[in-house]
Amino acid sequence: MRIHDRITDYASATQNQLSNWLHVPGWLLFPIVLLVVAVIADLVLHVLLKRMEQRLRNSPRRWDDPIIHGVRTPLRWWLWTTAILLGAGAVGAHFEIKELTTILTRGGALITLLLFAWGGIRLFRRLEQRLVFPPVNCHAKPVDPTSASALTKIVGAVLIVTLILIGLQILGVSMSSILAMGGFGGLVIGFAARDVIANFFGGMVVHLDKPFVVGDWIRSPERQIEGIVEDIGWRLTTIRTFAGPPLYVPNAWFSQISVETPTRMVSRRLWETVGIRYQDADAIENITNDIRSHLQQHEEIDQDELITVNFSTFGQYSLDIIVYAFTRETDWQRFHEIKQGILLKIRDIVISHDAELAIPASRVYLPEGIERESSRHQRQTADVGSQPAERRDNAKRPGPSDDADGEA
Incomplete structure (x- = not known):
């Protein structure tokens, strides 16, 4: 017997008991009871998990706090989704809508997968922080941000791919069909997205070889790349330039250029x-x-x-x-x-040492027989100054002949 059949039988039995006990139609009373139970359970989980997370933050272990953080919100959403789907299924069964039961069952499974993926992403993000910044009383050594980011991204990618395959199976897609289409589709996608694939493998090489990590100052003498590495993604690496704007570099470039890491x-x-x-x-x-x-x-x-x-x-x-x-x-x-x-x-x-620092200077050599105007003026001044005082006064004082010429 499949799981949704068991759930349907259990819901029908519960409806009959409630109907006999309260003398109210079970298909109407059952959804209301589910909503009341969901409200109570949601409040209990909210208070309980929040206190557990606050208490486990001081734990010496790295993983217990991220687990509670990862499942807290998705679990509450799953509780409400389950209550709504079960209530809708009870109403559909009363009106004998057979297709509704199948749709709700598959929809519930897909929503559960989505919530599981959401919880996994929340878990890995918090775990990445714990790997880089372990608790105060934790004896483990911190992991560098690049390694922690690569680890969580790889595990997250595996989780997402696995959940996608499970979701396709729930929708009725055969795994053999997926594998058969994967050969031809892989060639088409690989040809169309060769740059994306090159960047993906380039990012993987950067994560494995670690020519630089997040926080390093890097520069390339071949391209105008210089700045502080902020993030190493699977397609792009974000570099904060010293001028301010971020620079997004495709990871495939790093397999073709030389990179200097002055930080090291x-x-x-x-x-x-x-x-x-x-x-x-x-x-x-x-x-x-x-x-x-x-x-x-x-x-x-x-x-x-x-x-x-x-x-x-x-x-x-x-x-x-x-x-x-x-x-x-x-x-x-x-x-x-x-x-x-x-x-x-x-x-x-x-x-x-009675020396001086040199400054750019030039020396001009004049041909013989050519004198500068300033030198000639200085020599004339010197000749006049060497004359006796009386001679200079007589030279300056006007004589009779001068007066006569003036009168004439």
């Missing part, structure tokens, strides 16, 4: 060129020695890495000193603070 660096490189004037060539050796000593004694410089301070080349307007080292600090903001302090100290070292 163990040190940051300091590589600068310091220019000294040509007039200070005699102080180059002492300056490089002092800069090297300063870096070797600096507490933020990684002494296990290469430290290079040498005069490198004769520049167009300066003598260039290369400064090459690595800092232990990898944070971008803190690194630039350390870099600023080192550059200011290099400036002080250069000044302490």
Whole structure:
């Protein structure tokens, strides 16, 4: 005997008992009783499961709290759905609507599957949070967000596919027909959705190989991709760019491009060129020695890495000193603070040797016989200034001949 037949027989027996006891038609009284029972059971489940969830949040286990969270709301919906469907079935049986019973039975099974899927999704989401952030008194180690997300997504996908196959069986679809159609349909779908499938397998590879995880700073030298990874989905990876807007990258790209993960660096490189004037060539050796000593004694410089301070080349307007080292600090903001302090100290070292930092300058050579206007004026001024005072006064004072010429 099938399950819905047993349910029908039990509902009929209950109707007859209620009808004999209260002298009211059973088909009318039975749905009302079911609704009253559903209200009482719903209130009891709401209070009981809510208190259980609040109490189990402090449990050292990761799974008990997610289970209660997953089944609490779907169970209440299933209770109301069952009560409504049973009441509708009693009314349909009274009026001898045979098709209604079959429809309600299949509908109830499908609704139960949907509620089960809903509860599973709620369970996996809460479990993912518990894996990443375990309870305070839990001795298990936290799982990184990328692994937790991949695990819950895989289990959730298996659950959804299984429930879909069960639902097709409930609707009367044969599994052999599904498998037969799957061969041809798989080819058609695979050809039409090859990009989607490529992105799906690309996301799977990212989850397995873990070239980056959620929260990492990544960039690609081949494409304009740089930012913080916010989510790794099965089709797209969400990257929050430093300019602000999110960037959605298809997962298939990551199998075709190179990706850098600066977040995983163990040190940051300091590589600068310091220019000294040509007039200070005699102080180059002492300056490089002092800069090297300063870096070797600096507490933020990684002494296990290469430290290079040498005069490198004769520049167009300066003598260039290369400064090459690595800092232990990898944070971008803190690194630039350390870099600023080192550059200011290099400036002080250069000044302490009576030298100066070079700036772009040009020297103009004039052909012989050509004088600048300013030089000629300065020489004339100097000649006038070297004359005796009386001669200068006589040169300035007008003579009689001047007056006569003026009168004339």
